Amino acid sequence: MEPRRDERLRQLFQNLEIGIGGVSSSLGVSQRQLRYWEQKGYIKPIDEKSGVRHYSLATVYLIAFIKDQLDKGYTLDAAVKNSKEARARSRIARELIGSAFDDIEIIDADKGYGKIELDLKESENHPALRILGIIDENGRHFEVKEK
DNA sequence: ATTCTGACA
DNA sequence: TGTCAGAA
Numbered sequence: 001m002e003p004r005r006d007e008r009l010r011q012l013f014q015n016l017e018i019g020i021g022g023v024s025s026s027l028g029v030s031q032r033q034l035r036y037w038e039q040k041g042y043i044k045p046i047d048e049k050s051g052v053r054h055y056s057l058a059t060v061y062l063i064a065f066i067k068d069q070l071d072k073g074y075t076l077d078a079a080v081k082n083s084k085e086a087r088a089r090s091r092i093a094r095e096l097i098g099s100a101f102d103d104i105e106i107i108d109a110d111k112g113y114g115k116i117e118l119d120l121k122e123s124e125n126h127p128a129l130r131i132l133g134i135i136d137e138n139g140r141h142f143e144v145k146e147k
Numbered sequence: 148a149t150t151c152t153g154a155c156a
Numbered sequence: 157t158g159t160c161a162g163a164a
Contacts, residue, residue, distance in 0.1 A: 021149065031150080032157060052150065
């Protein structure tokens with residue numbers, strides 16, 4: 001079966017590898033630092049035994065995150081710890097938000113205004129509710145209505 | 148030309 | 157962490 005576009009992109013990103021030189025110059029992290037972080041077990045190159053370090057896109061993101069944290073004054077240990085918490089948070093947020101949203105209605109594409117409805121089923125504890133998340137001229141807010 | 152490891156005026 | 161050497 002012919003893969004869909006997003007699936008192809010996913011595979012492309014999955015297979016992208018970037019050398020230590022590119023990562024270093026692009027992100028402003030020295031090769032010395034990258035090797036040290038690896039030694040500490042914080043990052044891992046793709047090909048363990050080839051002798052030359054190639055990083056996955058996911059690892060590059062992690063490196064960029066740690067770099068940001070360091071720039072903000074965190075220690076390396078704290079930066080790594082924060083990265084794990086950030087990953088856990090976004091994983092939960094994505095799963096929750098991704099499944100809960102029924103539809104996104106665009107109010108004003110140029111201004112970024114829109115409306116989103118959460119799909120809440122009725123239960124013993126509460127009636128069926130419509131919860132609307134809205135971004136408009138009043139900022140971000142929610143509206144709750146009974147069905 | 149790049150990257151690797153190991154060492155430290 | 158930087159930097160330099162000597163090898164791959």
